[in-house]
Amino acid sequence: MTDVLERPAHAEGHGHEEHGPTGILKWLTTTDHKVIGLSYTVTAVVMMVIGGAFAEIIRAQLSSPNGTLVSLAQYNELFTMHGSVMIYLFAGPFAFGALANIIVPIQIGAPDMAFPRLNALSYWLYLTGSITMLSGFFVAGGAANFGWVAYVPLSSSVATPGSGADLWIGGLLLTGFSAIFTGVNLCATIFYLRAPGMTMFRMPIFTWNLLVTAILILLAFPVLTAGLIMLYADRHFGTHIFSVAGGGVPVLWQNIFWFWGHPEVYILALPFFGMVTEIIAVFSKKPVFGYKGMIFATLTIGALSLGVWAHHMFTTGTVLLPFFSIMSLLIAVPTGIKMFNWVGTMWRGQIWFSTAMLMAIGFLVTFLVGGLTGIYLASPPLDFFTHDTYFVVAHFHSVVMALVLGAMGGLYYWGPKITGYMLNERIGKAQFWFLFVGTQVFTLPMYLLGLRGMPRRMAVYPKHPSWQYLNDWATVGAVLIGISTILFVVNVVYSWKRYPAGDNPWDGHTLEWFTTSPPPHHNFYRLPPIRSERPTWDYNHPEHKALEHGHREPAAEGSAK
Amino acid sequence: MRTEARVLLSLGVFFAIMDAVYWIWSKEDAGGVMIIAGTLLCFLPGLYYFWWSRRMRPRPEDDPHAEPAQGAGVVGTFPGTSIWPFTLGMASFVMVLALVFGVWLLVPGLGLTFWAVVGATGESRRGGQH
Numbered sequence: 010m011t012d013v014l015e016r017p018a019h020a021e022g023h024g025h026e027e028h029g030p031t032g033i034l035k036w037l038t039t040t041d042h043k044v045i046g047l048s049y050t051v052t053a054v055v056m057m058v059i060g061g062a063f064a065e066i067i068r069a070q071l072s073s074p075n076g077t078l079v080s081l082a083q084y085n086e087l088f089t090m091h092g093s094v095m096i097y098l099f100a101g102p103f104a105f106g107a108l109a110n111i112i113v114p115i116q117i118g119a120p121d122m123a124f125p126r127l128n129a130l131s132y133w134l135y136l137t138g139s140i141t142m143l144s145g146f147f148v149a150g151g152a153a154n155f156g157w158v159a160y161v162p163l164s165s166s167v168a169t170p171g172s173g174a175d176l177w178i179g180g181l182l183l184t185g186f187s188a189i190f191t192g193v194n195l196c197a198t199i200f201y202l203r204a205p206g207m208t209m210f211r212m213p214i215f216t217w218n219l220l221v222t223a224i225l226i227l228l229a230f231p232v233l234t235a236g237l238i239m240l241y242a243d244r245h246f247g248t249h250i251f252s253v254a255g256g257g258v259p260v261l262w263q264n265i266f267w268f269w270g271h272p273e274v275y276i277l278a279l280p281f282f283g284m285v286t287e288i289i290a291v292f293s294k295k296p297v298f299g300y301k302g303m304i305f306a307t308l309t310i311g312a313l314s315l316g317v318w319a320h321h322m323f324t325t326g327t328v329l330l331p332f333f334s335i336m337s338l339l340i341a342v343p344t345g346i347k348m349f350n351w352v353g354t355m356w357r358g359q360i361w362f363s364t365a366m367l368m369a370i371g372f373l374v375t376f377l378v379g380g381l382t383g384i385y386l387a388s389p390p391l392d393f394f395t396h397d398t399y400f401v402v403a404h405f406h407s408v409v410m411a412l413v414l415g416a417m418g419g420l421y422y423w424g425p426k427i428t429g430y431m432l433n434e435r436i437g438k439a440q441f442w443f444l445f446v447g448t449q450v451f452t453l454p455m456y457l458l459g460l461r462g463m464p465r466r467m468a469v470y471p472k473h474p475s476w477q478y479l480n481d482w483a484t485v486g487a488v489l490i491g492i493s494t495i496l497f498v499v500n501v502v503y504s505w506k507r508y509p510a511g512d513n514p515w516d517g518h519t520l521e522w523f524t525t526s527p528p529p530h531h532n533f534y535r536l537p538p539i540r541s542e543r544p545t546w547d548y549n550h551p552e553h554k555a556l557e558h559g560h561r562e563p564a565a566e567g568s569a570k
Numbered sequence: 571m572r573t574e575a576r577v578l579l580s581l582g583v584f585f586a587i588m589d590a591v592y593w594i595w596s597k598e599d600a601g602g603v604m605i606i607a608g609t610l611l612c613f614l615p616g617l618y619y620f621w622w623s624r625r626m627r628p629r630p631e632d633d634p635h636a637e638p639a640q641g642a643g644v645v646g647t648f649p650g651t652s653i654w655p656f657t658l659g660m661a662s663f664v665m666v667l668a669l670v671f672g673v674w675l676l677v678p679g680l681g682l683t684f685w686a687v688v689g690a691t692g693e694s695r696r697g698g699q700h
Contacts, residue, residue: 029651038651121648126655126690133659141666172670179666186662200574200619205630205641209573224581228608241669264600308577312584315608316592319601329596336588531648536638 040125043528045132046110047427050420052136053103057413059143060094061494063087068487071480074472084468085154086146086173092157093177097184098139100412101273104280105191105226106135108419109219111427113195115521116213118204118539120531123197127190134187142180145173153177156466158270159240161251161262166244175244178237185234192226195219204520206539210304213519213542214290214297217304218283221311225272225279228315233269236262260327267318275314278408279307281415282347285369288422289351290543291515292366293358299350300542306343306350313340323392330389337387344380348373363515364437368418371445372411378449379407382456397466400459403452410448410490417444417497425510429526433508436500443493451486454479518543571623571632578616585609654690661686 030038039045067087070076079087114122122128145152150171155163159177162168199212199220212220240262242248249255251262290297297303316336319328351373360366382404385391395401417440425431458479463470470476513522523545524533537548547553586609593602630640661682668675 035651037656038653040649040652040655120645123646126649126652129652129655130658133656134662137659137663137666141663175670179669183662183666196615202645203631205636205638206634207631208634209577209632211634220577224578224612228611232604232607261600265604268601268604308581312581312588315585315605316588327598329592329598332592332595536641538637540634 040121040129041530042114042122042125042128043111043427045128046107046112048132049102049110049135050107050427052132052139053099053107056094056098056139057103058494058498060091060099061491063091063094065487065491067091068484070468071470072484074477075469079468081468082151082154085466086152088466089153089156089177090143090145093142093153095409096157096273096277097181098135098142100277100409100416101188102135102184103416104277104412105188105195105219105222106131108284108423109195109222109280110191112423112521113216113219114198114202115426115524115528115532116216116519117199117202117207118520118533118536119198119202120533121202122194123202124194128194131187131190131194134183134190138180138183138185138187140180141176141183145176148172148176158266159262160266161240161243161259162253164240164244164262165252175241178241178244181237182234185230185237188226189230189234192223192230195223196227199223204536204539206544207520210301211539211542211544213283214286214300214303214307215280215283215519218279218286218307221307222276222279225276225311225314229269229272229276232265233273236265236269239265260322260325263322263325264319267321268315270321271318272314274408275310277412279310281372281412281419282307284419284422285351285372285415286347286354287519288365288369288418289354291422291517292361292363292369293355294361294516295354295358296518296541296543297350298353298356299346302346303350306346309343310340313343320387320392323389324396334387334389338384341380341384341387348377348380361515363421364432364434364441365418365422365515367438367441367445368414368421371441371448372414372418375407375414375445375448375452376411378452379404379409379411382407395459397464398459399455399463399465402465403455403459406455407448407452410452414441414444414448417441422515423521425514426521426526426528429510430504430506431508431510431514432500433504436496436503440493440496440500443489443496447486447489447491447493449486451483451490454482454486458483513545513549516546516549518546520544523548571619571626571629573632575616575619575623578612579620582609582612582616585612649693652690652693654686654693657682657689658686 029035036044036048066079067084070078070084070087110122110128114120143152148171150173152173153159153164153169153176155169155174159174164174199216203212239248239250243251243257249257251257251259253259286297286303313336317333317340319333320337322328323330323333382400386395386401386404421432421437458476461475461479463476470480510526512524512526514526515522519542520533520536520539521528523537537544541547585605589602589605589609592598592605596602630636633640661679664675664682665679668679
C-alpha cells in the first residue's frame, strides 16, 4: 500500500521505518527524495569529472601555440561538450536536483517532495539525457561541435549533418523536461508541505532561493525545449524557421536560446547563493544579516533575469542596446546587496574556518571577480571590444568556478547530514587551497589574453610571446584545479564511514539539523516549535530567545559578537 | 497562501511593465511574446493562490504562532516505491533515440510509455508496493 502519512497529534513519531526492496531494485524503484537526491549528486559529480577531463585536454592543447594533442575537429567537439556537460549536466542538476532535492523538504519540515514519483522520473530523464548527449562521441562524425550555444547556421543540417548533433538535441530535450518537472516539484513542495509555523518569511534562505530558481526554471526551460524542437524540425523536417534560405531568421535562435540561457545563469547561481548564505551564517554563529533584504534581492534577480537575455547578442546589431544594458547593470544592485549581507553576516561573528566556510569565502572572492567583470560586459562599447575573446571566457569561468567552490562547500556542509559521516577536514582544506588558487591562476591570465585580443574557441594560435606565457599560466591553473578534484575523490574514499557525524555537528540553524543523520524515512520523528527562521538554533539555545524574526533581544546579539 | 500569491503576482506585474517598455521601445516580437508568456505563467498560479487565500482560513504553516501539533492529520498520500518512473524514463529515452536512429524505435518507446502510464495510474488507484 501507499503510505497515507498523518502527522500525529502529539509531538513524537512523525517518521517511520523504511521497508521494501533492497539493492539495485531499491535504487530503481525508490521515490524517497533523499535517495533520488543522492543519485543526482553522484551522477552530477561524475559529470563534473568528465567535463573537467575535457577541460584538462583543452588546456593541454593550448599550452603551446601549435598544439598537436587533438585535431581541430576534435577540439571543436571537446569545447562544445565541455561547456554542455558542465552547464547542462553538472551545474544545473547539481544546483536544483542534487542538494536541493535532499535539503529543501527537510528544511521546511516536509516528509518528502510533493510528487515523489515525478521526482524519480526527473532523475531518470536526467540520467538518460546525460547518456544520450555523451554517446555522441561514439557515433560516426563525432559529438556535437557547434559550441554549447548551438548557434544557427553552425548547427544546421548543412554545417553539422552528423547524428552527434541530434544526440545533443535529444539529450537536452530529456534533461530539459527533467528540469521542468523538478521545478514543478519544488514549487509545490514549498507552497504546500511546510511544517506548522514555517511561514514563508521563516523559510531558510536556501529554500527561498530554490523557490525563485524553480519559478525561473518554469519560465525559461519550456522556451529552450520549444527552440530545440524547432531546431530539430529545421534539421530534419525541412522547415525554415532559422534558415535564411527559406525566409527564416537565424538570429531568432539566439533570442530563444538566450531567453532561456540568461535566466539559466541565475538558475545555476541562486541555489549556490543559498548554500553559501547558510554556510556563512552557521559558521559565523550569527543569524543571516538582512534576512528580508536577502529575499528581496533574490526575487529582484529573478525578476530582472527575464529582461537581460540579449546582452549576449550586443554584437548581432539586432537588439535594443540601451534596454538590455540598463537591465543588465541593474542586476548588479541586488547582487551587491547579497555581497554586503554576506560580509555583514560574518562581521563580528565567531568565525569557524572549517572547509565549508573556506569554500564559501572562496566563493565570495571568486564571484566578486566574475560579477564585476560582468558589469564591464553589460556595457555595449566594452562588449564590442571584448566579445568572443578570452575576456568573456574568463568572466564566466570566474562565475562558474565560484559556483564550484559553493558546490564543494555545500557537500562539506551537508555531506554529514546526508551520509551520517564527516569528510576529512585536513584533506578538505588542502582541496580548498588547490581549488581556490587554481581558479585564480586559471582565470586571471585569460582576462589579460582577452584584452590582448585572443579569440575564444581556437585550437591553435599565432606564436606571440604575450599570449604564450599567459596560456601557460592558465594551463597551470587548470592542473591545480584537477589536483583539487582528485583530492576530493581521495577524501571521499579516505573518509568513507570513518568519522561519525552526529545529528548536529556544526550547531546548525535550520530544521535539517534537528533530525537524525541520515534522516529517517519521511524525515522527522518530531518537530520543534518554529518561531523564527532558525528553529533548531532556538531549540538548542533557549537563552537566545527568538522574538519575531529579525528582531532579537540585545542579549542574544551581544553573545554572538 | 497570501505570501505565495503576492510573490507570483508581483513577479507577473513586473514582467508586464517590463514587457510594455520593451515591446514599445524595441518593436521586436520574439522577446515581447516570450515575456508575455512569462507574465501569464506568473498570473495563472498567482491568481489561483490569491483567490483561495481570501476564501480559506490560514493554514498552520501560515500561522506564525502555530504549534507542531496543529499540523496533525493527513498530510498527503506518498507512494512507497514505484517502478513506473523508471519505466517511463526508459520509454522517453527510447523515444528520443528514435529522433536519431530511426522511427522504428517509436514502437517500443510508445509501447513502454503506454505500459508505464497504465501501470502508474493503476498504482495510484490501488496503492502500490512498499
